[in-house]
Amino acid sequence: MDIQNYKLHKKILVAVDCIIFGFDGSELKALLIKRGFEPERGKWSLMGGFVGEDENADKAALRVLHQLTGMKDVYVEQLHTFTDVNRDTAGRVISIAYFALINIAAHNKQLEQEHESRWFPLDKMPALIFDHKKMVEKAKAMLRQKVATHPVGFELLAKKFTLPQLQNLYEAIYETELDKRNFAKKMLSLGILKKLDEKERESSKKGAFYYVFDTVKYRKMESNALKFI
Secondary structure: OOOHHHHHOOOOEEEEEEEEEEEOOOOEEEEEEEOOOOOOOOOEEOEEEEOOOOOOHHHHHHHHHHHHHOOOOOEEEEEEEEOOOOOOOOOOEEEEEEEEEOOHHHOOHHHHHHHOEEEEEHHHOOOEOOOHHHHHHHHHHHHHHHHHHOHHHHHHOOOEEEHHHHHHHHHHHHOOOOOHHHHHHHHHHOOOEEEEEEEEOOOOOOOEEEEEEOHHHHHHHHHHOOOOO
């Protein structure tokens, strides 16, 4: 192809937008920021930015996530590329969306103040700019698909957790109540949870044993097409 063909075409901006999910023990939430520039200044938005000349989209997304959360070792996955011609009122911008799962307690809360960010329950989201609501809904659907067959849900929990806490997470993701006995039986039957000799006693006097996700066992069984729910 003649290089002149490149010069004849108008340049198009490429951005990344990050849907960051967290779990507070009872509700699944998304981290939003107050947009600090026009257009739509002062309105709620996903955290995003343009892809730099010296980085690919994956690196740009990791940079954006680190800027907002202070975390580097984060589960992140490319979601979808949004290409509607008029999706951004400021110009022609293609956005590659990513969704990330983090432990709310582990992120840098000081950065929340710097970026005017805030956690919102998914059922109480404010109006979002551009097509960001569509991005969140698509990420939510993808999360439901992933947690059914992959252990990504553990990314939203502390390293050690109880079975009731794990059940609360799945109920929040699927927005439905699950049978306690059947849920515990199913999770323990997978053989990928390691029981600790320690109990969580804040929720009840009797207490519930803590568990940790056994990565080594999971990797040995990964090819067996496990179903988590």
